[in-house]
Amino acid sequence: MGRRKIPHVVKLDSGESYLGRSSANLCPRDFLEGKYQEALGAVRPVTLYADSTLHHVDRIRALFEEYCSLLHLDPPQILQECIPARMENFLHWMLKTYTIKKTSTVTTYWRQLSQLHILWTQRRVDPQVLRQIFVFIEGPLTKEYGLDNMDTEKPLLEAEEFVELIRYHWASDINVFHNERQRLQLAAILLLAAFTGSRPHALLCVTYRDLDLYVEKEQDTDTHHVKLGVKLTKTKSGKKRKRPKTYTFNLDDNPVFCIITHLVGLAFDDEAFAAPGLVSPDILFRLKAKGESGCQQIPFKQDILDTLVFRRAVKTKQGVQTSPTAGLIDSIYQSWVKRLGEALGYVQTLTTYCLRRALGNAVNDDPNSNAAVRNLVLDHVGSSAIFERNYLSRIIRYSTQDAFWHREPSHESAKAASRIGRLRDRNRPKKLTEEQGVQVREAPAILELLASRDRLRMDILGQFGALKMAEGEPVYDDYQALGRTINSTVRAQERALLRHIQEEYDITAPVVNIQRQIQGDFPDCKEPILAEEAMIKIPERRRIAEAAVSDPARFTGEKSLLRHIKCCRNMIALCKKRESRTAKITPPPALPFTDSPEATSRKGPETPRSNPLKCRGFQCLFCMMSNLPTKDRQQRFKSKFSLQRHADRCRLNQFMDGDRIPCPDDLGCAGVVLKGKLHFKNHAARVHDFVL
Known part of the structure; x- marks a missing residue:
């Protein structure tokens, strides 16, 4: 029990004293009366929902209000009464109005509607009504509308495939990031996802305050090792009592698969360490623990503790840079992961939950673990039902055949059937060709929409003279809405066509491959890496890729430590780089600009240029x-x-x-600053032949 607050006695130099706060003012009567009246008038929910849950509930609220307005009903009253026939009628309206194909989708909508009932009425739906609607969805509704009530297969990305994924990310991925720090961040998040099994939001919200980097002395071997503790505070029940989890990591044999090396590289890029002399990984990885405690903390700066570790790239006046405050968005991260899965040829969509489910099943299969540890790792509080229903692989990971014959069990083949890479095919179509894209846009429905937009555009031009002059008018809003409809229709047609092409490929590809093997044209089942995928322009990334594919067993002791140091150096330098996109425009054979370091090294030392740089053809002064x-x-x-x-x-x-715009030519026009865009364009055209 807490101690009672007592008035504070202030003593003066003269020997007198006074009470800084009287006992009556500790909790005055007016304060209590005000809080009582506030509680009487407040409407508080009976449970605390996360922001994402409230977003989904708000969406179902809009749908329910639309349904009630169609029938001239009062939404709060109808939901408060919660008559089963009315709830079933609402679900009929949903299925008639929207494209819903799975029973699980309707079940989710009903759960969200029951949550809306809690928010509006401050009480839960009657259990009998709740169960009656669930039975109605699973039975008559599914049968009437032909809904798919089969659970989707949930694949696992296990250790062997994860190694291949990380190696591909560093050595073969041809996708270009805004800057190379984003590539390093993606690798670090994937490692954290594999080792912690946490949800994406929890990983993206890690700050430097959540990292505990320290050096620990092993008592048996008298050696010093860098270790890292990662505290995950953003659990799913974020508005309830905080229940953070802390994971401890050691240095991995291969630095490319070491989460410590990745996070240390990001910390050096952010200049996050508090010790002024800690300026390189050479110093950090050679630190020793204090003798009396056997542990040496490596603190971060106080002003950076609340800074997110994983941040997105933003455009600035100096170019694309990593934002100092804006965190990496979940949708961007998920698109990167999905893109990696498509590049590797996975038929099923790769998500972070493939790693989460893989770790959950690995902990569940471990004889040294138990259900309590598994639930703590996956943040399933108090029950194993969530894991058994949503995470446990429906493909039996146990050799029942060996068990029946009383043989020594060999479970690896059974486990391999649940892996996401089992049906991997890198030749599977990933996107439409240009001809197929043109085919979509020449569909009759698209052409009709385009014709309608053209007619509307001509009407606007005839009435207002220009499109911009019609802004704010109803006809302009109709024109914009029609444009959005065209874009959404084109995207839907493209997705449908790509899905159809992939389904046809999945049917014909196995037959073709078998025929090639029968004819002897397919002797090697190993898929070669395309030549374009093996080209790495940035030297630091090339060295990291070499470390990813090398055997860590060759490096022990001091060599292993040096390997971590070198890899961390490359990661720090990589954060400052940006890979250029492949130019679509073929450069002319004559190169007018020869101020590059390569040209200088061939020609020898030259005097610095003092004349303004001239653009030839349609060259960009900024790029030059x-x-x-x-x-x-x-x-x-x-x-x-x-x-x-x-x-x-x-x-x-x-x-x-x-704005004041400095001239990019800092040799020929050193110190020249232009006032505004028009002044800059005039200067660029007159002095540099850069006509805009």
Whole structure:
């Protein structure tokens, strides 16, 4: 029990004293009366829902209100009465109005409606009504509308496939990130997801306050090892009592699979360490623990403790940089993971939950573990039902055949059947070709919508003279809505066509492969890596890729530590790099700009240029004076209009109309600052032949 607060006695130099706070003011009567009246008038929920849950409940509220407005009903009253026939009628309306194919979707909508009932009435739905609606959904409703009531197969990304995924990410992935720190962050998040089995939101919300980096002395071997504790505080029940979990990690044999090396690299990139002399991984990985305690903390700066570790890239006036505050968005991270799965040829969609389910099943299969540990790892409080219903693989991971014959069990083949890479095919179509895209846009429904938009556009031009002059008018809103309808229809048609092509491929590809094997044309089942995937432009990434595919058994003792240090150095340097996209425009054979380091090394020392740089053809002055590769700096655009689009969207969009814009040519126009975009364009055209 807490101690009673007592008045504070303040003593003066003269020997007198007074009470700084009287006992009557500790909890005055007016305060209690005010809180009592506030409680009488307040309407508080009987349970605390997460923000994402409230978002879904708000969506079902809008749907329920739309249904009630159709029948001229009062939504709160109807939901408070909760008559089963009315609830069933609402579900009929949902299935008639929206494209719903699975029974589980209808069940989810009913659960969300019951949550809305709690928020509106402050009490739960009658259990008998709740059960009656569930039975109605599973039975008559599913049969009437032909809903799919089969659970979707939930694949696992286990250790062997995870190793291949990380190696592909570093050595073969041809996708370009906004900057290379994003590539390092993706690898670190995937490692955390594999080792903790946590939900994506919990991983993306990790701050430096949640990291406990320290050096520990092993008493048996008298050696010092860097270790890391990661505390995950953003659990699913975020508005209830906080129940953080802490995971402890050691240095891995291979630094590419070591979460400590990744997070230390990110911390050095953020200059996060409090010790002024701790400026390189050479120093950090050689620190020793204090003798009396056997542990040495490695603190972070106080002003960076609440900074997110994983942050997204943003456009600035200096180019694309990592935001100091904006965290990585879950949708961006999920798109990266999905893109990796598609590149590896996984038929099923790769998500973080493939790693989460894999760790849950691994802990469940471990004879040294138990249900309590598994539930703690997966954040399933108090019950194993969640794991058994949603996480336990429906593919039996136990050799029942060996058990029947009383043989020594061999479970590996049974476990392999639940892996996501079992049906891997890198030749499976991932996107539509240009011809197929044109085919979609020439569909009759799309052409009819385009014709309607063209007619509406002509009406606007005839009435207002220009589209922008009609902004704010109803006809302009109709024009914009029609454009959005066209875009959504095209995307839906593209998805449907791609799905149809993939289904046809899944049927024909096995037959073709078997025929090739029978004819002797397919002797090697190992899929080769495409030549374009093996090209890595950035040296630091190339060295990390070499470490990913090398055998860690060859490095022991001091060599292993040096390997971690070198890999961490490359990761730190990689954070500052940005891989250029493949230019679509073929550069001319004559290269007018030769200020590159390669050209300088061939020609020998030259005097610095003092004349203003001249653009030849449709070259970009910003690109020519940037630190991009020579090929990208010297490229010429196809036309003046493509050059204008590039300059306006990629360069000048960082400045407002009245901003002061420095001339990019810091040699020929050193110190020249232009007042606004118009002044800059005039200067660029007159001095540099950079016509915008």
